[in-house]
Amino acid sequence: MANVIKLRKGLDIHLQGKAEEKKIQLKSNGKFALVPDDFEGVTPKVVVKEGDKVKAGDALFVNKQYPEVKFASPVSGTVSAVVRGERRKVLCVKVDADSKQEFTDFGKKDVGTLSGEQVINALLEAGIFGYINQLPYAVSTNPSVQPKAIFVSALRDKPLAASFEYEVAGQEADFQTGLTALSKIAKTYLGVGIGSKLENMQNVEVNVFDGKCPAGNVGVQVNNINPVNKGEVVWTIGDPTVVLFIGRLFNTGKVNLTRTIALCGSEINSPAYVDMMVGEELSTLLSNSYDASKSVRIINGNVLTGKPTTKEGFLGGHTSEITVIPEGNDADEMLGWILPRFKQFSVNRSYFSWLCGKKEYALDARIKGGERHMIMSGEYDKVLPMDIYGEYLIKAIIAGDIDRQEALGIYEVSPEDFALAEFVDSSKLELQRIVREGLNILRKENA
């Protein structure tokens, strides 16, 4: 029986438009692109030119800092464009897929006989190592640093999140292979939810997390199992599909970046699951799936941590859902400071959400208030199940006091851990941005 860790803090937000457990079939339009910004902390160096032919698994760009970390093309085809933005920043590398897919063969391997180093080299060669993140800094990891441990969270509990249990069904062998491979590198922990079928995975320490969102955040799991101290590095896989990528590589010798994503949100006509490839253009998926005459927000990811995108955007490297919600910029809601506002959700009892149990809300993207200094106390702590004084850490980051940030545990957090705090914050501070900027400065200072 796996170890059960009960977390009392947190908040489950019930939203309309949860994906039904059925798959819709999608015919790809053949347009793909890998977006370097999907991999936090990676400065890309493009290694292909327009017109180059690539196979699935060939590198499109590498991490400038660690050039051995390559990022594989999800498909075989022709590089159609390297799109650059301001100051020649690489926005994406586009690939037009061939009608017949070809894969670079990295060779099947029996992970049981491999050493940790061999596993790392195999992942680096195949261009999927960059999908592994690390703490501190919550960035794509450095392959030359031996981690203290590796943490995988197979619990997706953010609002409307795609169920990993549904995705992994039928692919348990690949998942197990992936976990075994990771366990060769360092002690590996797997965090799952209550009643998970993955409780019996081998070669890893399984912990069951019993609690509300963000119990599924890998950073929260690390903090509750084996917190990161200054100078230590742990590798984190908050997106369990990455373990499937790893498992498929060893079991088939090919890079296969297919994942099952949830098409969800209150604006989606019939929310369901769909198999897509990382980097696939969203236009086919989204055509006719919502009322295009309305002002909507398409989110590459979930409502808490996902980034707004457009129909012409591409499925992100770590994206497990495409969420469509009303933008709300035409809502014109009157006298919000006093009316009951039954359609709005709030943790505060001056609204009536506490009476409505698990009522599902159709929330829009409005901030619903002006930004203020931090006024209320204890708001963040209620949704941050970590041994961290969130308010004090945020203040230390705003003040730029690096010693104090370290003392308060900045190495243990990632921006997504503050997503719920940002949601409930009555002062409407942009906590994820603040934490990200703080981490980036610290990473530069410590480099």
Added chain:
Amino acid sequence: MSFLRNYLNKVKPNFEEGGKLHAFRSVFDGFETFLYVPNDTAKTGVNIHDAIDSKRIMSMVVIALMPAMLFGMYNIGYQNYLAAGTLDSASFCEIFFFGFLAVLPKILVSYIVGLGIEFAWAQWKGEEIQEGYLVSGIIIPLIIPIGCPLWMLALACAFSVIFCKEIFGGTGMNIFNPAIAARMFLFFAYPAKMTGDQIWVAQGSILGLGNDLPDGFTAATPLGQIGQGIDPSASICDMICGFIPGSIGETSLIAIAIGAVILLWTGIASWRTMLSVFVGGALLALLFQSTGSSMEWWHHFVMGGFAFGAVFMATDPVTSCRTTTGQYIYGFLIGAMAIIIRVMNAGYPEGMMLAIFFGNMFAPTIDHFVVARNISKRLKRGGTK
């Protein structure tokens, strides 16, 4: 209602950069966000937000203060009619409206002066108007005696907004509670008008309501009487209901309790702070009672500003402790200190104001030690340098 929205959209450009009314931008912003929830959508971070914002929070506190304010108005009338001996012949409405007319100028002065400064400051700094003064502006008139002249009140409001809030950076950055600061200012700058027996009952009639009391009329508060070594003339029942002379909003325990329920229910006030103020006060009062003080321990809670301070001012989230452990210590400190000042210092019959002021002063230090414990735990856990 789209008419209103269209009108606002039409006049909005005048207030923007380069418009002829740009000098009133923050005022326009204030009114627009008062009428409509801003339609701005999230640019970074989470894509959805909780419906709570600081406007709602401050409004809830103002609502929680309403029972104390309305009862305060009634009591001001009641005390006047009682002093004149015409209580039996006066109707409820007469009594209330007299009190209403006596208190209203104070509330108006407080809001006009305080919000005026806030508006001007926001415009100067190019910021949005912060809602903090909505609460301070109603608390200040409720914690002063009815005899306090309006010009003094205006001065106190200006002092507290400028020197206690804005120079620190506005709501959320202040160290001391602005309402406490205003009262402290009055208390130390004009002690003759803030203490004594002549200030607690409205002395003159207003618009034909109320009674002109004879010159030199005095009525002491129960705490004042105890300070002078006399047994209070009011019954315990009157003190609980609030039919006693005192600062405008502080007399009725029942009205304050209704406010407390609203604040605790909406989670705006910390129950930890509120509870520990009463625990701290009760323990010290029991100690004094057992060592010879003639006053029953729980009588402290029904007299003076103890309950009002505990419910509405000690719990101010900005100036109280932010850590949960700290809130217990902070509340206890305030409760205990208030009783110590009341019992040990004959010069100040009321100790709550000073206790909260000291509490505010120590809150960052208390938090510092609570947070330091977390830091040292992290250091002990190890890791390499």
